[in-house]
Amino acid sequence: MNNIFVYCEITEEGTIADVSLELLSKGRKLANELNIKLEAVVIGSQITDIESQLFPYGVDVIHIAQDTRLFPYTTLPHAAIVVNLFKEEKPEIALFGATSIGRDLAPRVASALKCGLTADCTSLEIGDHTENKTQTTYKNLLYQIRPAFGGNIIATIINPDTRPQMATVREGVMKKEITSKSTKGEVKVLDIEQYLSSDDDFVLEIIERHVEQQKVNIKGAQIIIAGGYGVGSKENFDLLFNLAEVIGGEVGASRAAVDAGYVEHARQIGQTGVTVRPKLYIACGISGAVQHRAGMDQSAKIISINNDPKAPINKIADYTIIGSVSDIVPKMIKYYKANSK
Amino acid sequence: MSFRIVVLAKQVPDTRNVGKDAMKADGTVNRAALPAIYNPEDLNALEMALQIKKMRNDVEVIILTMGPPRAAEIIRESIYRGADKGYLITDRKFAGSDTLATSYAISLAIKKLAPYHLVISGRQAIDGDTAQVGPQAAEKLGIPQITYAEELLEVDENHIVIKRRLERGIEVVKSPLPALITVHSSAPDCRARNAKLLMKYKHARTVTELQEETRDYTELYNKRPYLQIDEWTVADLDADVEMLGLSGSPTKVKKIENVVLQQKDSVLLTDSDKDIELLIKELLSTHIIG
Ligand SMILES: Cc1cc2nc3c(=O)[nH]c(=O)nc-3n(C[C@H](O)[C@H](O)[C@H](O)COP(=O)(O)OP(=O)(O)OC[C@H]3O[C@@H](n4cnc5c(N)ncnc54)[C@H](O)[C@@H]3O)c2cc1C
Numbered sequence: 048m049n050n051i052f053v054y055c056e057i058t059e060e061g062t063i064a065d066v067s068l069e070l071l072s073k074g075r076k077l078a079n080e081l082n083i084k085l086e087a088v089v090i091g092s093q094i095t096d097i098e099s100q101l102f103p104y105g106v107d108v109i110h111i112a113q114d115t116r117l118f119p120y121t122t123l124p125h126a127a128i129v130v131n132l133f134k135e136e137k138p139e140i141a142l143f144g145a146t147s148i149g150r151d152l153a154p155r156v157a158s159a160l161k162c163g164l165t166a167d168c169t170s171l172e173i174g175d176h177t178e179n180k181t182q183t184t185y186k187n188l189l190y191q192i193r194p195a196f197g198g199n200i201i202a203t204i205i206n207p208d209t210r211p212q213m214a215t216v217r218e219g220v221m222k223k224e225i226t227s228k229s230t231k232g233e234v235k236v237l238d239i240e241q242y243l244s245s246d247d248d249f250v251l252e253i254i255e256r257h258v259e260q261q262k263v264n265i266k267g268a269q270i271i272i273a274g275g276y277g278v279g280s281k282e283n284f285d286l287l288f289n290l291a292e293v294i295g296g297e298v299g300a301s302r303a304a305v306d307a308g309y310v311e312h313a314r315q316i317g318q319t320g321v322t323v324r325p326k327l328y329i330a331c332g333i334s335g336a337v338q339h340r341a342g343m344d345q346s347a348k349i350i351s352i353n354n355d356p357k358a359p360i361n362k363i364a365d366y367t368i369i370g371s372v373s374d375i376v377p378k379m380i381k382y383y384k385a386n387s388k
Numbered sequence: 389m390s391f392r393i394v395v396l397a398k399q400v401p402d403t404r405n406v407g408k409d410a411m412k413a414d415g416t417v418n419r420a421a422l423p424a425i426y427n428p429e430d431l432n433a434l435e436m437a438l439q440i441k442k443m444r445n446d447v448e449v450i451i452l453t454m455g456p457p458r459a460a461e462i463i464r465e466s467i468y469r470g471a472d473k474g475y476l477i478t479d480r481k482f483a484g485s486d487t488l489a490t491s492y493a494i495s496l497a498i499k500k501l502a503p504y505h506l507v508i509s510g511r512q513a514i515d516g517d518t519a520q521v522g523p524q525a526a527e528k529l530g531i532p533q534i535t536y537a538e539e540l541l542e543v544d545e546n547h548i549v550i551k552r553r554l555e556r557g558i559e560v561v562k563s564p565l566p567a568l569i570t571v572h573s574s575a576p577d578c579r580a581r582n583a584k585l586l587m588k589y590k591h592a593r594t595v596t597e598l599q600e601e602t603r604d605y606t607e608l609y610n611k612r613p614y615l616q617i618d619e620w621t622v623a624d625l626d627a628d629v630e631m632l633g634l635s636g637s638p639t640k641v642k643k644i645e646n647v648v649l650q651q652k653d654s655v656l657l658t659d660s661d662k663d664i665e666l667l668i669k670e671l672l673s674t675h676i677i678g
C-alpha cells in the first residue's frame with residue numbers, strides 16, 4: 048500500500064514550521080491505522096538538523112531537496128518538485144498546512160495530478176464508504192471533515208477514486224505529539240534537476256520580504272483567558288491580562304473584541320483565527336457564536352463569565368458564572384492569591 | 389493589440405448573514421433564504437483590473453463568471469463599475485462541479501479569450517472558502533500565479549509587480565506576464581457604480597434572460613448590440629463532459645451536518661465571593677490551575 052506524505056514548511060529561522068509538525072503527528076496516527084509509512088517532503092535551502100527535527104515525530108522517510116533558489120518559497124519550483132515526486136511515489140494521502148504557502152501550493156499540485164483537495168479540514172479520520180448507486184464499497188478512505196457555508200454546516204468530504212487524497216489543515220488544529228525520541232528513518236536526497244520542469248520555474252522574482260516570527264503564541268498555552276465584546280473596553284482587557292499573569296495563561300479574544308480594537312488580531316480565536324485546545328478556557332463576555340466555538344470547543348474545561356444566562360457559550364461551559372466581567376475577574380485574582388501556595 | 393485582463397467573479401450566497409431561516413428542517417441549507425451577492429474579494433479583483441485600466445489606455449477588462457442564468461447579474465454589476473464586457477459560463481452539465489472541474493471549465497473559457505495579459509480572481513469565495521480555483525486555473529493555463537495580492541505596484545507590457553499579504557508579513561514579487569493574480573480583501577475596495585454606465589447598460593441581458601422578459605427587446609438590441617451578454621455552454625467551450633460536473637469532481641460530499649450545540653452538564657454559579665472562592669479552590673485541587 049502507498050504512504051502518507053506531509054509537505055513540511057520551513058520557517059524564517061530555518062526550522063520546520065509548527066503546522067507541519069502537527070500534520071506529521073496526525074499523519075503518524077493515520078499511518079498506524081492504515082499500517083503504512085509516514086513520509087516528509089522538505090524543500091528549501093541550508094536546512095540543518097532535519098533528522099533530529101523530524102524523526103521524533105515518527106517519520107519513516109524524509110525526502111529532501113536543497114538549493115539556494117528554493118528558499119524563500121515560490122510556487123513553481125516547489126509545485127514541480129512535489130508533483131514529480133508524487134507521480135513517482137503515488138501517495139495514498141498528502142497533507143499540507145492551510146497557510147499562505149500550503150494554500151498556494153496544494154491547489155496547484157492537485158490540479159496537475161487531477162486529484163481532489165479539501166481545504167481547511169478540522170478533523171481527519173479513516174472510514175469506509177459505499178456508493179449508493181453502484182453499491183461499490185471503498186475501504187479505508189480519508190474522511191476530510193471541514194466547516195462550510197460560513198461555518199454553519201460541517202461537511203465530510205471523500206475522494207473515492209483519485210490519489211493522493213489531499214487536504215489542508217490550519218495551524219493549531221491538530222496536536223503536536225512526539226512519538227519517541229529514538230526513532231530513526233531513511234533520508235532520501237532529491238536531485239532537483241530531475242524534478243524541476245525547467246528554468247522557467249524560477250521566473251518569479253522576490254524583490255522584498257518582511258515576515259515576522261511567530262509572536263503571540265496562544266496556541267501553545269495551557270490556560271487561556273479569552274475576552275469578547277462584553278469585556279467592554281481596552282482598559283477592562285487589562286483585567287484579563289492581570290488574571291493571565293497571576294495564574295499563568297495567555298489572553299485570547301473573539302473577533303468582535305478584535306474588531307472593536309480591544310486587542311490585536313494575533314489573539315483571535317475561532318474559525319478565522321487560531322484554534323486552541325487548552326486545559327482551561329475562561330470565556331469572559333463572549334456570546335459563543337458558532338465561528339468562535341469552532342476554535343475552542345475542544346478545550347478540556349470551559350468557564351463562561353457572562354451576564355446573560357442564555358448566552359450560547361454557557362451550553363458548552365463546565366462552569367457558568369452569571370455576572371459582570373469587571374466584578375468577577377478581580378475576585379478570581381483575589382481568591383487565587385489567597386488559596387494558592 | 390490591447391492589454392487584455394480577464395477577471396473571474398462568482399455569485400455566492402451571503403453566508404455572512406445567516407439567519408435562523410437559513411437552515412431547513414431537514415438540516416440542509418436553504419439557499420433561497422440567502423441573498424445572492426458578488427463574492428466580496430472578487431470586487432477587490434475587479435478594482436485591481438480597473439486600476440490598470442486607468443493607468444494605461446489600451447486595457448480591456450473582461451468578466452468571466454460561471455453559474456446559473458441569474459449569475460448574469462455579476463456581469464451587469466461589473467460593467468456598471470467599468471468592466472468592458474462579460475461572458476457567462478452556464479450549462480446544466482456544470483452542476484455539481486468541485487474546484488477542479490470549475491477551474492477546468494474556467495481555464496477553457498480563458499483560453500478562448502487568448503491572447504490575454506492577466507487573469508485576476510478573488511482569493512476565495514465565501515461559500516466554500518477554498519481559495520483553490522485561482523491557482524488551479526493558473527496551473528491549467530500553464531502560467532505563474534501570485535496569490536493574496538494587496539497592492540498593485542507596477543505593470544507594463546511584460547511584467548507586473550505586486551505586494552502580497554502573507555499571514556505573518558508581506559512580500560513584493562515581480563512576475564512575467566501572462567500571470568494569474570488572486571486578490572486579498574486587504575486590497576482597495578471596488579469603486580462604486582458609475583451612473584452613466586448604469587443607464588447605458590441596465591437593459592443588458594443574456595439570451596436566457598431575454599426569453600423570460602415580457603417586453604420585446606428585438607428593436608433595442610438591433611440598435612444597441614452591445615447590450616447582448618454572451619453565454620458559453622459546454623459545447624462552446626469544446627469541453628470534455630467527463631471532466632465537468634459530478635463526474636469531473638474527485639471530491640464527493642459524504643455527509644453534511646448542521647452545527648448544533650451539544651449541551652454539557654454545567655455548574656451554575658453566582659458572582660458572590662463565596663461561589664468564586666469555591667470555584668478557585670476546586671480548580672486548584674484538581675490541578676487545572678497550579
Ligand atoms: C465567516 C465568519 C467567520 C468568523 N470568524 C470568527 C472567529 O474566528 N472568531 C470569533 O470569535 N468570531 C468569528 N466570527 C464572528 C462571530 O460570528 C461573532 O460575531 C463573534 O464571535 C461575537 O463575539 P463576542 O461573543 O465577543 O460578541 P457578542 O456576540 O457581542 O457577545 C458579547 C457577550 O458578552 C456578554 N456581556 C456583555 N456585557 C458583559 C459584561 N459586563 N460582563 C459579562 N458579560 C457581558 C453578552 O451577554 C454577550 O453574550 C466570524 C463570523 C463570520 C461570519
Ligand SMILES: Nc1ncnc2c1ncn2[C@@H]1O[C@H](COP(=O)(O)O)[C@@H](O)[C@H]1O
Pocket residue numbers: 396397398399427429430433452453454455487490508509510511512513514516517518519520521522
Ligand atoms: N463559478 C465561478 N465563476 C467565476 N469565478 C469563480 C468561480 N468559482 C471561483 N471563482 C474564482 O476563484 C476564486 C476562488 O474561489 P474558491 O476556490 O471557490 O474559493 C473566486 O474568488 C473567484 O474569483
